[in-house]
Amino acid sequence: MSRLDSFIRRLEAQRSVLDWAAAQTVGRDGLVLELGLGNGRTYDHLRERLPGRAIHVFERDPKAHPQSMPPARLLVIGDMAETLPAFAAQHGASAVLIHVDVTTGVPERDAVALSWLPAEVAALAAPTALVVSGCALDHPALRPEPLPDDVPEGRYFAYRRMGAGERSETGEIV
Numbered sequence: 001m002s003r004l005d006s007f008i009r010r011l012e013a014q015r016s017v018l019d020w021a022a023a024q025t026v027g028r029d030g031l032v033l034e035l036g037l038g039n040g041r042t043y044d045h046l047r048e049r050l051p052g053r054a055i056h057v058f059e060r061d062p063k064a065h066p067q068s069m070p071p072a073r074l075l076v077i078g079d080m081a082e083t084l085p086a087f088a089a090q091h092g093a094s095a096v097l098i099h100v101d102v103t104t105g106v107p108e109r110d111a112v113a114l115s116w117l118p119a120e121v122a123a124l125a126a127p128t129a130l131v132v133s134g135c136a137l138d139h140p141a142l143r144p145e146p147l148p149d150d151v152p153e154g155r156y157f158a159y160r161r162m163g164a165g166e167r168s169e170t171g172e173i174v
């Protein structure tokens with residue numbers, strides 16, 4: 001498969017997952033978090049699918065398309081390794097939807113560079129929150145969730161945050 005085909009498939013999977021995740025978030029109270037603003041495409045898509053909803057966006061170097069720039073009060077600038085714990089200290093596990101799009105496209109590199117990420121995401125997610133991610137997030141409190149049928153295996157990942165006191169597959173109480 002050419003890199004162009006692969007890129008197009010990734011975007012199609014991303015749109016399908018975001019539509020699916022947003023539909024499940026309508027009517028649920030809680031924060032919506034976008035990790036990785038980039039060009040702002042997925043942020044723009046989420047805010048269109050969740051009109052009127054405040055979406056907090058995390059980015060170390062905000063350079064989005066001007067039409068996709070979040071309002072300053074919802075943009076958390078800095079390295080997420082530092083801004084996510086600070087946000088969790090302030091807001092607790094209050095997110096009902098977290099979209100993680102920080103991947104570099106090289107899973108081996110992401111696994112090392114972002115080793116801290118799954119724990120920070122788990123700390124921000126409310127019980128039964130949905131987490132959708134471009135990279136795998138390995139954490140006992142994040143239970144893999146089946147994706148929509150049109151999303152090829154391994155293209156995107158979804159997790160359900162387990163509730164307090166539930167036992168993970170490895171037997172840990174989370």
Ligand SMILES: C[S@@+](CC[C@H](N)C(=O)[O-])C[C@H]1O[C@@H](n2cnc3c(N)ncnc32)[C@H](O)[C@@H]1O
Nearest residue numbers: 036037038039040041042059060079080101102
């Ligand atoms: C793949 S891009 C996001 C694409 C975006 N969702 C879109 O649709 O345009 C990943 C973004 O995550 C940001 N990023 C990666 N690691 C980060 C970190 N540790 N802290 C803050 N931002 C980070 C990068 O600067 C980049 O803008």
